[in-house]
Amino acid sequence: MLLQRKLKGFRRTDAGIHMTGSGIATQVEESRFQLQKDRMLKAAAHCFNQKGFSGTSLKDVANRLSLTDAALYYYVRNKEELVYLCYVRATEVGHDAMQSAIAAGGTGFEVLHNYLRNHVATMVGEQGPVAIMSEIPSLEVQHRDEIMELSRKHGAAFEALIAQGIDDGSIKACDIRMTGNAIMGAINWIPKWFHGDARLAAKIVSEFPGILSAGLKNG
Amino acid sequence: MLLQRKLKGFRRTDAGIHMTGSGIATQVEESRFQLQKDRMLKAAAHCFNQKGFSGTSLKDVANRLSLTDAALYYYVRNKEELVYLCYVRATEVGHDAMQSAIAAGGTGFEVLHNYLRNHVATMVGEQGPVAIMSEIPSLEVQHRDEIMELSRKHGAAFEALIAQGIDDGSIKACDIRMTGNAIMGAINWIPKWFHGDARLAAKIVSEFPGILSAGLKNG
DNA sequence: GCATTATTTTAATCTTGATTAGAATTTTTG
DNA sequence: CAAAAATTCTAATCAAGATTAAAATAATGC
Numbered sequence: 001m002l003l004q005r006k007l008k009g010f011r012r013t014d015a016g017i018h019m020t021g022s023g024i025a026t027q028v029e030e031s032r033f034q035l036q037k038d039r040m041l042k043a044a045a046h047c048f049n050q051k052g053f054s055g056t057s058l059k060d061v062a063n064r065l066s067l068t069d070a071a072l073y074y075y076v077r078n079k080e081e082l083v084y085l086c087y088v089r090a091t092e093v094g095h096d097a098m099q100s101a102i103a104a105g106g107t108g109f110e111v112l113h114n115y116l117r118n119h120v121a122t123m124v125g126e127q128g129p130v131a132i133m134s135e136i137p138s139l140e141v142q143h144r145d146e147i148m149e150l151s152r153k154h155g156a157a158f159e160a161l162i163a164q165g166i167d168d169g170s171i172k173a174c175d176i177r178m179t180g181n182a183i184m185g186a187i188n189w190i191p192k193w194f195h196g197d198a199r200l201a202a203k204i205v206s207e208f209p210g211i212l213s214a215g216l217k218n219g
Numbered sequence: 220m221l222l223q224r225k226l227k228g229f230r231r232t233d234a235g236i237h238m239t240g241s242g243i244a245t246q247v248e249e250s251r252f253q254l255q256k257d258r259m260l261k262a263a264a265h266c267f268n269q270k271g272f273s274g275t276s277l278k279d280v281a282n283r284l285s286l287t288d289a290a291l292y293y294y295v296r297n298k299e300e301l302v303y304l305c306y307v308r309a310t311e312v313g314h315d316a317m318q319s320a321i322a323a324g325g326t327g328f329e330v331l332h333n334y335l336r337n338h339v340a341t342m343v344g345e346q347g348p349v350a351i352m353s354e355i356p357s358l359e360v361q362h363r364d365e366i367m368e369l370s371r372k373h374g375a376a377f378e379a380l381i382a383q384g385i386d387d388g389s390i391k392a393c394d395i396r397m398t399g400n401a402i403m404g405a406i407n408w409i410p411k412w413f414h415g416d417a418r419l420a421a422k423i424v425s426e427f428p429g430i431l432s433a434g435l436k437n438g
Numbered sequence: 439g440c441a442t443t444a445t446t447t448t449a450a451t452c453t454t455g456a457t458t459a460g461a462a463t464t465t466t467t468g
Numbered sequence: 469c470a471a472a473a474a475t476t477c478t479a480a481t482c483a484a485g486a487t488t489a490a491a492a493t494a495a496t497g498c
Contacts, residue, residue, distance in 0.1 A: 032465090033474080054273040055357035057455055069456080071476050079456065134353050138274030178426040181412055182405040189404025207397040215433025251495090252444085276485060289487080290446050298486065 037075045039065060045086050045131035049191045053083070053135045084143040086131035091150040093122050093130050098157055108165020109217060115161065116209040119187060124194055124201040132191050155180060165216070172218045183212050256294045258284060264305050264350035268410045272302070272354045303362040305350035310369040312341050312349050317376055327384020328436060334380065335428040338406060343413055343420040351410050374399060384435070391437045402431050 030038070043064040047056035058069040058079060076082045097118035101111050123130045136147055159180045165171030186208075194200060249257070262283040266275035277288040277298060295301045316337035320330050342349050355366055378399045384390030405427075413419060 036475090051356040052272060052354040055354060058457090059455080067475095068477055070458085070478080073457070074475060132353070134351070135271040135274060137270040174430065175422070175426045178422060179430050181409075182427065182430045185405040185408025185411070186401040187404070188411075189408055190400075192404070192407075193400055203394070203397060207394045208401065211393065211398050211401045211434060214435075215430060255445090277487090278485080286445095287447055288485085289448080292487070293445060 033075075036065075040072065040075055040082075041085055041089055042129065044082050045089070045129045045191075048083070048086065048131050048134075049129055050195070053138075058082075080138070080140055080143070083131075083135055084139055084147070087133050087136065087139070087143075087147045088150075090130045090133055091147065091154065093127060094119055094154050095150070097122055098154065098161075107170035108161055108163075108168050109170035109213065112158075112161045112165060112171070112216070113209050113213050115158070116183070116187070116212055117205065120190070120208045121205045123187070123190055124204050129191055129196070132188060155184065158184065162216070165218075170218055171216045174216065179216070186212055252294075255284075259291065259294055259301075260304055260308055261348065263301050264308070264348045264410075267302070267305065267350050267353075268348055269414070272357075277301075299357070299359055299362070302350075302354055303358055303366070306352050306355065306358070306362075306366045307369075309349045309352055310366065310373065312346060313338055313373050314369070316341055317373065317380075326389035327380055327382075327387050328389035328432065331377075331380045331384060331390070331435070332428050332432050334377070335402070335406070335431055336424065339409070339427045340424045342406070342409055343423050348410055348415070351407060374403065377403065381435070384437075389437055390435045393435065398435070405431055 040061065044056075044061045047060050047064065050056075051060065058072050061082070062069045062072055072082070076085065098115050101115035101118055104114055105111070106114070122128070133147070133151070136144055136151075139147060159176050162171060162174070162176045162179055166173055166176075190204065190208075194204060259280065263275075263280045266279050266283065269275075270279065277291050280301070281288040281291055291301070295304065317334050320334035320337055323333055324330070325333065341347070352366070352370070355363055355370075358366065378395050381390060381393070381395045381398055385392055385395075409423070409427075413423060
């Protein structure tokens, strides 16, 4: 018990930054710890999406990494934290997609379309799979609150995008809340039917943004 | 063990059909057993959608019915069967919505729009809540196969509708599979954010079908 | 009201899978 | 290579919640 606590205290959470060349940061090389942890989160997301939360044991996740279930505890405190981290990843993906779309600029419609492309591309790409957030209610209060807040903010940002588009005339007038819900639902559901097929991934990236925004375009 | 098996053998699964008036069937009055079972399925769907599958115990479901968890076993063999029945209900709702839309006739677009209205209306109406099918993989093989087959058929029927609309010119040319996935995702996700608010329900029924089909309309 | 059947409860038991302790192994560092 | 640190494993333990048995209560038909 005491030793374990000690180990936990020592658990690494850093991602070392190494300089190469003459003092200019050219690359963020993740520590072995961080790399393995990432692999674990992807494996977990895969299992959760595939077999459902209750249907996946830590053993399932560990097996995908050729590890023992007990080994996972070197990276997370418990199963709840594993889920939590999967969800953090999921929200980050959405957030990043939104940020880079906004950074790229354009009309409301264009930014929205770019966001959709970014988000979808990430979900079905290398970074995936992204966990479907089906188990938020079983997270610990603190984690739940954090995830819900992130989620709420993302939704708000998306709705702001629609509003902006209506403002600048690039998007038709519509019920913003409902339209947002519809589009988000379609995106969030993707992991339910996409399981890694590369050809399908390409099709999703090329078709989905257009399909989801087709009804919004003005003129 | 033996007695229990006997009880299970006696478990009622009928919905009595009673005649009233002069021999003309005017009403299908469900047995008390069937009514209670329905209440149970709705309670279960509510809990599963709200708290996730792993997060809801049979006690949670039973509490919503002012019952003891053990009492649920009078109606279902185990938790797996409870989930299974929730999913049967969910697929039926979709199937019925599709059938009555087809029966009403019209162009491909019109039928599709009617289907969306029917389905959405049922989901947020009296019959709800409808369970999100997140745990299909943890069903017993036989149940899983059945649900997946029903689900597959429904998807095929929906795609046929889109194809028909493209054929008769009421729907724009599009990637049928992807369009179907997008719309279905948006619908399936509804229980994630709709939790029974009547005002919201009305808005969903009035807005959603239009939003989901806006991009499809030809001309 | 009485007998019978239906429904629910109480009070265990049983199972599964999460979790932990401590040892063993592998990797890194000097 | 040797010591230290990092990572993983083996072998329990533990807990939560599903499940069962049997009794108790409620409803129904006569």
